[in-house]
Amino acid sequence: MTRLILLGPPGSGKGTQAQKLAELYQIPHISTGDLLRSAVEKKTKLGEQARGYMDRGELVPDEIILDMVRDRLAEPDAKAGWVLDGFPRNVSQAEFLDKLLQEISQESDRSINLEVPDDTVVSRMLERGRTDDNEETIRRRLEVYRQQTAPTIAYYSDRDRLLSVDGDRDIDEVTAALKSAIIS
Numbered sequence: 001m002t003r004l005i006l007l008g009p010p011g012s013g014k015g016t017q018a019q020k021l022a023e024l025y026q027i028p029h030i031s032t033g034d035l036l037r038s039a040v041e042k043k044t045k046l047g048e049q050a051r052g053y054m055d056r057g058e059l060v061p062d063e064i065i066l067d068m069v070r071d072r073l074a075e076p077d078a079k080a081g082w083v084l085d086g087f088p089r090n091v092s093q094a095e096f097l098d099k100l101l102q103e104i105s106q107e108s109d110r111s112i113n114l115e116v117p118d119d120t121v122v123s124r125m126l127e128r129g130r131t132d133d134n135e136e137t138i139r140r141r142l143e144v145y146r147q148q149t150a151p152t153i154a155y156y157s158d159r160d161r162l163l164s165v166d167g168d169r170d171i172d173e174v175t176a177a178l179k180s181a182i183i184s
């Protein structure tokens, strides 16, 4: 059973790597950013609520995100395992996830932090060209990452549940390093 939580700054390659690991282990790739973008596109109520925060590079409020994650993890395909990308984004989301997984008997053992320097993440995001990838929003997303998301790294390392992988390499090298971290 493979249940993975990928951590790392925006632009660290989490999405790309999560996709590869999902294919490799035949498990769903659950990206809260993708779920939100699809809700925005479909103009659902949730999408309408989330859009402004996403455009500004702010975190979407927990009350929206937590229900969305609870529903997604309850879907049948999640029984086979999963790779989470973009969640948890703050310590309260990490606490929520621990409680939820206990409730639904889906313990995850370790989280993997993709380590990538600031210069690399900024240039990767500028290359991606997503609508929320303009310079101002990128700057804000990095600030939000440092203030709210980086503490989740300590959350997992304090509990001896953190692995780190150097993400500043070719895509395939990073995937190989992730694979060996997962089986270690």
Ligand code: AMP
Binding pocket: 010, 032, 033, 034, 036, 053, 054, 055, 057, 058, 059, 060, 061, 065, 085, 086, 087, 088, 089, 093, 141
């Ligand atoms: P991402 O695709 O992970 O870079 O996410 C894009 C945007 O969606 C973020 O800048 C946030 O506005 C929002 N978002 C994604 N995941 C979360 C989350 N776990 N908590 C709050 N906001 C999120």
